[in-house]
Amino acid sequence: MAAASNLAHLAMGDSTDVALAAGGDRQAFERLYQAHANRVFSLCARMSGSRAKGEELTQDVFVRTWEKLPQFRGESAFSTWLHRLAVNVVLNARKSEGKQASRTEEGDVDDERWDQTARAPMYVERMDLADAISRLPAGARKVFVLHDVEGFKHEEIAEMMGITSGGSKAQLHRARLLLREALER
Amino acid sequence: MTSSNMNCEAFDAALPDYLEGTLDDSRRGSAERHLSECVRCASLLRDIENISKEAAAMPDLVPSRDLWQGIEARIAAPVIPLAARPERQRRLVPAWMGVAAAALIVSTAGITYMLTAHSLRPTQGSAVAQVKPIDNRPQTNAGSDSRVTPGSNAPSPVDVGGPGIEPAATSRVVTGAAPPRQGGIPARLASQSTADREHSDLVYGKEIQMLQNIVSQRRAQLDSSTVAIIERNLQIIDAAIAQSRAALARDPASHMLDQQLTHALDKKVELLRTAAMLPAST
Numbered sequence: 001m002a003a004a005s006n007l008a009h010l011a012m013g014d015s016t017d018v019a020l021a022a023g024g025d026r027q028a029f030e031r032l033y034q035a036h037a038n039r040v041f042s043l044c045a046r047m048s049g050s051r052a053k054g055e056e057l058t059q060d061v062f063v064r065t066w067e068k069l070p071q072f073r074g075e076s077a078f079s080t081w082l083h084r085l086a087v088n089v090v091l092n093a094r095k096s097e098g099k100q101a102s103r104t105e106e107g108d109v110d111d112e113r114w115d116q117t118a119r120a121p122m123y124v125e126r127m128d129l130a131d132a133i134s135r136l137p138a139g140a141r142k143v144f145v146l147h148d149v150e151g152f153k154h155e156e157i158a159e160m161m162g163i164t165s166g167g168s169k170a171q172l173h174r175a176r177l178l179l180r181e182a183l184e185r
Numbered sequence: 186m187t188s189s190n191m192n193c194e195a196f197d198a199a200l201p202d203y204l205e206g207t208l209d210d211s212r213r214g215s216a217e218r219h220l221s222e223c224v225r226c227a228s229l230l231r232d233i234e235n236i237s238k239e240a241a242a243m244p245d246l247v248p249s250r251d252l253w254q255g256i257e258a259r260i261a262a263p264v265i266p267l268a269a270r271p272e273r274q275r276r277l278v279p280a281w282m283g284v285a286a287a288a289l290i291v292s293t294a295g296i297t298y299m300l301t302a303h304s305l306r307p308t309q310g311s312a313v314a315q316v317k318p319i320d321n322r323p324q325t326n327a328g329s330d331s332r333v334t335p336g337s338n339a340p341s342p343v344d345v346g347g348p349g350i351e352p353a354a355t356s357r358v359v360t361g362a363a364p365p366r367q368g369g370i371p372a373r374l375a376s377q378s379t380a381d382r383e384h385s386d387l388v389y390g391k392e393i394q395m396l397q398n399i400v401s402q403r404r405a406q407l408d409s410s411t412v413a414i415i416e417r418n419l420q421i422i423d424a425a426i427a428q429s430r431a432a433l434a435r436d437p438a439s440h441m442l443d444q445q446l447t448h449a450l451d452k453k454v455e456l457l458r459t460a461a462m463l464p465a466s467t
Binding site: 034057060066172173 | 248
């Protein structure tokens with residue numbers, strides 16, 4: 001879909017396409033995908049710390065959206081509902097991977113080992129903010145992306161991640177300090 | 186680096202709440218007095234605020250490839266038009282239901298054959314339309330899908346017992362390609378030519394092949410235990426299909442065996458659809 005068409009679509013809102021897609025209209029769903037793909041991909045890539053993983057998760061998000069659309073009641077904006085669903089898909093994927101994969105992967109440093117391992121990836125030369133975010137430990141990265149990039153509140157993050165609001169605040173502060181260090185500010 | 190009310194260490198501890206705006210007036214006042222005197226802490230605060238602002242203003246990323254094709258392949262399962270079922274979510278039937286259904290098919294196929302072999306046997310001397318058991322007639326309970334492929338060639342539903350239904354001897358027939366499903370009514374055509382039946386077989390074959398290709402491509406993304414369960418279920422369903430076909434070859438007039446075969450084929454399609462739409466690593 002052309003950019004102009006995307007803008008026109010966004011201006012009109014998603015409601016018509018949401019209703020059509022919920023009824024099985026794949027073309028309407030494709031229009032919804034085109035309108036929201038970049039935002040969803042940005043969320044997935046930044047939360048996972050990997051563009052490749054973000055692409056895979058983005059596909060999962062839209063497949064899940066297709067399945068769940070009949071349950072969308074319009075109580076919030078479609079974009080809000082979609083992003084909440086995307087966060088859940090990413091978090092569930094991380095949980096699933098966590099059960100299978102070893103914890104040696106750079107991006108999957110758990111909270112308990114945070115202090116011992118978090119700094120290792122940050123010893124690099126100058127980097128930009130996006131790169132520095134991708135190198136954060138998983139827990140801190142997720143909270144930072146959800147709070148500072150996506151604008152979720154600590155209470156919402158705590159609920160989605162199954163942590164306390166205080167834990168969310170602590171992770172956010174750690175993330176900010178690590179980013180400052182990485183960016184040599 | 187210190188003030189009368191707050192030193193750097195105390196400021197560091199208070200910084201998260203300061204940034205959140207949740208410090209009480211007294212502590213906020215102390216923090217601000219410290220900030221006015223301490224370059225180190227003022228710099229820290231400024232850097233963190235800038236990082237947050239930059240993060241909030243980061244532009245959207247763009248995928249390096251077209252993701253829609255992969256999404257479409259996973260949601261575009263239905264090729265055989267099937268009438269709407271009450272809720273689309275039912276497509277995500279737990280694997281154990283597939284096993285149970287397949288086991289039920291296996292266990293009942295033989296019984297069904299025995300029960301129907303005599304009652305539905307064609308009248309002596311009458312012509313049986315076709316022995317070949319492939320049948321894609323509608324099945325009431327099998328996992329259908331509400332997403333009908335636009336532009337597909339769905340034939341008109343044919344009511345049981347309608348004017349087109351021929352006597353039992355010749356009613357061992359199946360619908361044409363892409364049969365519609367009618368709620369609770371197995372649609373049957375009065376007769377079916379060999380060409381119809383072959384076409385039906387082709388439609389089912391294409392659907393299953395397409396889904397198998399998708400599942401095969403996504404195999405590496407799925408949890409190995411999930412893949413193992415899917416494969417076991419497919420083996421069970423394949424066995425049920427083979428049994429039903431064998432039974433139908435012996436008794437091509439059996440309507441119930443027809444239904445069993447259709448049910449088994451639908452179960453295979455449904456299981457493959459479910460597998461094709463599973464999220465990665467679940």
